[in-house]
Amino acid sequence: xxxxxxxxxxxxxxxxxxxxxxxxxxxxxxxxxxxxxxxxxxxxxxxxxxxxxxxxxxxxxxxxxxxxxxxxxxxxxxxxxxxxxxxxxxxxxxxxxxxxxxxxxxxxxxxxxxxxxxxx
Amino acid sequence: xxxxxxxxxxxxxxxxxxxxxxxxxxxxxxxxxxxxxxxxxxxxxxxxxxxxxxxxxxxxxxxxxxxxxxxxxxxxxxxxxxxxxxxxxxxxxxxxxxxxxxxxxxxxxxxxxxx
Numbered sequence: 001x002x003x004x005x006x007x008x009x010x011x012x013x014x015x016x017x018x019x020x021x022x023x024x025x026x027x028x029x030x031x032x033x034x035x036x037x038x039x040x041x042x043x044x045x046x047x048x049x050x051x052x053x054x055x056x057x058x059x060x061x062x063x064x065x066x067x068x069x070x071x072x073x074x075x076x077x078x079x080x081x082x083x084x085x086x087x088x089x090x091x092x093x094x095x096x097x098x099x100x101x102x103x104x105x106x107x108x109x110x111x112x113x114x115x116x117x118x119x120x
Numbered sequence: 121x122x123x124x125x126x127x128x129x130x131x132x133x134x135x136x137x138x139x140x141x142x143x144x145x146x147x148x149x150x151x152x153x154x155x156x157x158x159x160x161x162x163x164x165x166x167x168x169x170x171x172x173x174x175x176x177x178x179x180x181x182x183x184x185x186x187x188x189x190x191x192x193x194x195x196x197x198x199x200x201x202x203x204x205x206x207x208x209x210x211x212x213x214x215x216x217x218x219x220x221x222x223x224x225x226x227x228x229x230x231x232x233x234x235x
Contacts, residue, residue, distance in 0.1 A: 033222065042210060042225040043164070056222050090163060094221070108154070109223060111164040 002026055004112035006091050012118045013081050021076040021115045025093030031055070032074040033109055034066060037088040049074055081119045088114045122147040122213050124226035132232045135203055141196040141229045143211030151213040153194040154223065155185055158208040167209075170194065181205065206233045 005024040013019050025032050031050045035043040036059075045058035049068035060066075063081075068074045072093075078085060092109035127142040145151065152171050156164040168179025175187040185196045194211060211226040 031221070035223075042227050043223075045222040045224070048222060058222060092164075092223075108166060108169055109221075110166065111156070113163040 004091055004093050004110055006089075006112040006115050008115060009113065010116045010118075012120065014120050015081055015083065017081050017119075019078045019081060019117060021078070021089055021091075021117070023074045023076070023091030023093075023112060025072050025074070025091075026095070026110055029093035029095040029110075030072055031094045032068055032072065033092040033094075034060075034074070034076050035090040035092065035111075037090060037114075038084075039087070041087075043090060046076070078117075083119050086117060086119045088116050090114045122149075122151060122215060122224045124211050124213055124224055126209075126211055126226035126229045128229050129227065130230045130232060132234060133201055134234050136200050138199050139197065139201050139205075139231065141209050141211075141231065143194045143196065143226055145192050145194065145211075145213050147192075147213060147215070150216040152216060153185075153187060154212045154214075155179065155183070155194070155196050156210045156212060156225075157181075158210065158228075160207070164210065167196070201231070201233050203233050203235060205231060207231060 007022045033048040034046040037043040046060040047066050048056045052068045063079050066076045090111050092111045094109045123146045125144045133139045154169045155167040157167050167183050168177050170177050170187045178184045183198050208228045210228050212223040214221045214223050
């Protein structure tokens with residue numbers, strides 16, 4: 001079965017540079033979530049999108065922005081990178097199980113393999 | 121807001137022994153409950169979930185978990201572990217009523233299966 005695709009899998013940047021992470025959800029999934037997992041930490045929710053609109057926002061720095069496109073893929077843009085941004089960034093997707101039109105998902109999130117960002 | 125507490129950061133166990141990984145949550149609203157497993161340098165894989173219905177849920181790889189509303193717990197169990205079960209296990213909750221449905225994770229439990 002198709003899974004969530006994230007690219008790139010590894011990324012090395014220097015301080016103050018920018019980075020763009022991409023996420024391709026499972027086909028027919030319309031909700032995308034971004035999480036950040038620091039070394040030895042649990043994943044922390046950053047932001048989510050449903051039908052191309054932001055649906056929830058967590059601990060995402062102002063230096064980061066994200067969007068979901070018409071084909072439902074999402075991009076996380078990170079500017080002025082800091083050493084502390086080094087982490088594993090996960091994307092997850094979900095689809096409403098029989099929900100009415102206009103209702104975001106309440107079902108399971110399926111995670112991609114992650115992008116490991118290293119800031120030097 | 122919700123919070124999740126995984127009481128054990130590490131659980132060493134011998135192969136073929138039973139194991140229980142503990143998870144307690146705190147929430148002012150009804151929640152969905154999940155267990156995910158993360159193998160080294162890999163992403164999060166869903167083990168099992170509780171959305172509604174029977175409080176005992178079975179997942180992949182022989183794992184099961186029981187939802188206990190009165191104790192606000194969702195402990196994960198396996199009757200006989202294998203070396204290949206060595207991984208990090210995360211308990212997570214999401215708010216039933218929240219449209220965004222973000223997951224709140226516990227701190228993780230590292231299961232170490234010894235031969």
